[in-house]
Amino acid sequence: MLTVGTEWLIEASGCDAGRLRDAEELRAVFARVVAELGLRVVGEQVWHKFPGEGGVTGLALLTESHLACHTYPEFGVATFNLYCCRERAAWPWDERLREMLGARAVSVRCVRREPPASAPPPFESSPQFTLHEGEA
């Protein structure tokens, strides 16, 4: 089956709420993922700090696809997505998020992005199929 990318879905619990409200702390996680996996950021990253006690959202467009994070300081939770359209080594999310965000538990899921088989094109636009039919 065709695979066009691999996506890692990461959830971290028990994180330090202060760090989850600080965009600089999350930028540092992005910078380390990018450096250690040899990824390349395209253009400007987008960061948003929600007001007051709210969390942070960050998005980075990569030549290899994208990296995203959302934080929920009220729950001590951060989530990340890393979508790579080329093969990459797994990043040590558990170890890094314990160190950088004070996480106490980290789950990592790996999902293959596999498009469904599509129906053949319509008869009239499929000369090879027509030829095959004529031969049968």
Add this chain to the structure above:
Amino acid sequence: MLTVGTEWLIEASGCDAGRLRDAEELRAVFARVVAELGLRVVGEQVWHKFPGEGGVTGLALLTESHLACHTYPEFGVATFNLYCCRERAAWPWDERLREMLGARAVSVRCVRREPPASAPPPFESSPQFTLHEGEA
């Protein structure tokens, strides 16, 4: 179990390659998702067209989380991620991507973002726990 968001992972096959190379066509998909689900975009969307016959990547930061797409014209494939931290109705991805990108097959997966249970905080930083212990 705590759920901090719902993510839809969408893969569309058999799409029109020309439309997958045209950022305006993909922007139109984003605009329709946003309008029809009542989402709100924060700041500027990030779009990138890879050179030559390459595809398009787009990212939009939402108050409800994020929307992303990547296209692979060489395979007729587009992938989307919609991450919502609030409950939303499902969007008719199959119907819309057939209409807007010429897709012939669309798969939609829905993933709950559920952080793992974390260990309780250390004894010394948990006064409630200390009190409970004293009462026992």
